[in-house]
Amino acid sequence: MQLKTLFCSFLFLALTACSTTNDYKVMAVDSEKLLYNDAFPSHTEYTIETPEQIYALNDEMKKFIRSHLMYEKDPHARSRKLLKKLFHRSPDSIRYQNGANLTAIQAFNENTANCLSLTILAYALADEANLMVNFQEVLIPEYWIREGDYNMLTGHVNLKVVGDKTTPYKVVWGSLQTTIDFDPYTVKKHFPKNKISKDRVTAMFYNNKGAQALVRNKYNLAYAYFKKSIEQEGSFSSVWGNLGLLYKKVGLNNYAEQAYLAAVNFNRDNYNAWNNLAILENEMGKFDEARKIYGFIHKARMNNPYYHALLGDEAFFNEEYKLAIRHYKKAKSMQPKEHEFYFGLSKSFFKLGNYDLSEHYLSKAKRYAPFKDIKDKYQNKLNLLSSL
Numbered sequence: 280m281q282l283k284t285l286f287c288s289f290l291f292l293a294l295t296a297c298s299t300t301n302d303y304k305v306m307a308v309d310s311e312k313l314l315y316n317d318a319f320p321s322h323t324e325y326t327i328e329t330p331e332q333i334y335a336l337n338d339e340m341k342k343f344i345r346s347h348l349m350y351e352k353d354p355h356a357r358s359r360k361l362l363k364k365l366f367h368r369s370p371d372s373i374r375y376q377n378g379a380n381l382t383a384i385q386a387f388n389e390n391t392a393n394c395l396s397l398t399i400l401a402y403a404l405a406d407e408a409n410l411m412v413n414f415q416e417v418l419i420p421e422y423w424i425r426e427g428d429y430n431m432l433t434g435h436v437n438l439k440v441v442g443d444k445t446t447p448y449k450v451v452w453g454s455l456q457t458t459i460d461f462d463p464y465t466v467k468k469h470f471p472k473n474k475i476s477k478d479r480v481t482a483m484f485y486n487n488k489g490a491q492a493l494v495r496n497k498y499n500l501a502y503a504y505f506k507k508s509i510e511q512e513g514s515f516s517s518v519w520g521n522l523g524l525l526y527k528k529v530g531l532n533n534y535a536e537q538a539y540l541a542a543v544n545f546n547r548d549n550y551n552a553w554n555n556l557a558i559l560e561n562e563m564g565k566f567d568e569a570r571k572i573y574g575f576i577h578k579a580r581m582n583n584p585y586y587h588a589l590l591g592d593e594a595f596f597n598e599e600y601k602l603a604i605r606h607y608k609k610a611k612s613m614q615p616k617e618h619e620f621y622f623g624l625s626k627s628f629f630k631l632g633n634y635d636l637s638e639h640y641l642s643k644a645k646r647y648a649p650f651k652d653i654k655d656k657y658q659n660k661l662n663l664l665s666s667l
Contacts, residue, residue: 313522313537314509318529319502327507328488330481333382334403340387341407348408354443358410358457361440365401365459373397375461375650377433380487394435394461395483401438401459402480411442414480415458418471420583431490434517436480437461437472482512490521493528501525516546524555535559550576584613584620591623595630603627618647622657629664638664 316322336344347364351357366373374391381389381396383403392400398414405412417435437460489504502525508518523538536559542552557572580586591606607623614620621644629637638661645657 313519313534313541314506315526315531315534316506318526318531318534319499322499322503322506325500325503327485327503328382330511333399333481333484334406335382335384336403336407337384337387340384340404343387344404344407354410354440355457357408357443358405358440361401361405361408361410362457362459365397365404374652378491380484380491392461394437395480395487397461398436398438398459399480399484402477405438405440405459409444410440411444413439413441414475414477415439415472416475416479417460418473420585431494434483436475436483476512478512479515482508482515482518484508485511486515486518486521489518489525493521493525498525498529514545516542516549516552519545520549520552520555523552523559527555527559532559532563536563550579582613584610584617587613588617588620588623591620591627595623595627598630600627600630616647618644618649618653618657621647625660634664634667 343364348357348360351360373386375393376391377393379386379389379391379393379396381392381399383396383400386392386396386400402412402414415437417437419435437458440457440459485504485508489501489508492498492501492504502522505518505522505525508515509522519538519542523535523542526532526535526538536556539552539556539559542549543556546552553572553576557569557576560566560572561569587606587610591603591610594600594603594606604624604627607620607627610617611620611624621640625637625640625644628634628640641657641661641664645654645661648654648657
C-alpha cells in the first residue's frame with residue numbers, strides 16, 4: 280500500500296546521530312547528498328513558480344482590497360470583512376477542490392482553492408490590507424484520500440489574523456482573533472496548531488505540485504518541484520517522503536531508502552514515510568526491519584478512524600467489498616459524523632447489489648457533508664440511485 284503526502288530554505292543538514300523508534304534503529308543520513316539530478320536530466324527545462332509569483336496580487340485584487348477593506352480602521356473589523364468577502368465576493372463563494380494547488384492570483388480568478396491555496400490567497404490579501412497574520416498547521420489525525428493507484432495523505436493549514444501593521448491596533452486580540460479556514464470542522468474541534476513560517480507554506484506548495492506530477496507519472500517535473508521544496512525548507516519531512524517514493528518509482532531503491540530515512544529523521548511521527556520505508560525494506564529483503572516498522576505504526580494508528588477508512592479504501596480498491604464494509608463501520612463507530620465513512624459504506628453496498636442500504640448510507644453522507652458542492656454531488660448520486 281503506497282502512500283504519499285499532499286498538502287499540505289534548505290539547510291543541507293548532515294545528520295550525524297542515530298535514533299530509535301521502539302526497537303527500530305534509524306541510521307543517520309546525509310541529506311545534502313540525496314538530490315540526484317542526473318536521474319532526472321530534463322527537470323531543469325520546467326518553469327517553476329517563484330515564491331514571489333505564488334503570493335503576488337494583480338490589479339483586480341489590489342482594487343478589491345481598496346474598495347472593500349481599507350476604509351475599516353479597526354483591524355478586527357477589517358479581518359472579518361476580509362473573511363466575509365473572501366467567501367462571498369460573487370454569487371458563488373469560493374469552491375473547495377482538493378487538487379486545486381493554485382497561486383493567489385489563480386485562486387482569486389478561478390474562485391476555486393484547496394485549504395493551502397486558500398491560505399495563500401488569504402495571506403496575500405491580508406498582507407495588502409496591512410493585517411498581521413500567522414500561518415498555522417492544524418495537527419489533525421492522519422487523513423487519506425484516494426487518487427488512482429495512490430493513497431494520498433493530506434495535511435491542513437489555515438491563517439490567523441492577529442493584528443495590524445500600521446495603526447495603533449498593534450495588539451493580539453485574544454478571543455477576537457480571526458481564523459480563515461475552509462473547513463469549519465477543524466476550527467470547532469480545537470485541534471492543536473503550530474505556527475509555521477512562510478517558507479514552510481511555500482515548501483508545501485511545491486510539494487503539492489510535485490505530488491500531482493508524480494500521480495501523472497511526470498517524474499522530471501515531480502523532481503523539479505520536490506527539489507524546489509527542499510531548497511525552500513530542507514527540514515520539511517513530507518517532501519523527503521515523496522522524494523523517496525519518486526526514487527522508488529524509477530528504480531533507485533538505495534536513494535529511496537535514504538530519502539525515507541531523512542523524512543523520519545526530520546519528523547519521527549511521519550508514519551506515512553515509515554510505512555513506505557517498511558514496504559521498501561520488505562522488497563529489499565530486509566524482512567526483520569520491515570516487520571518492526573509495521574508493528575509500531577499499526578499500533579500507533581489503531582485509534583485513528585481515518586486509518587480504518589484507509590483500510591476500507593484498500594479493500595474496496597481490491598474489490599473486497601465485505602471487508603471494506605467492516606473497516607468503514609469501524610471508522611464510523613469511532614467518528615460517527617464523518618461523511619466519507621458513510622459514502623464508503625454506500626458504494627460498498629452498491630457493489631454488492633444492496634441498493635436500499637446504499638441509499639441509506641448515501642443519505643447520511645449528504646447529511647454530514649461540510650460543503651454545499653459535496654452535498655450536491657451526493658444528491659446527484661441519490662437521484663441516480665432512486666431511478667434504479
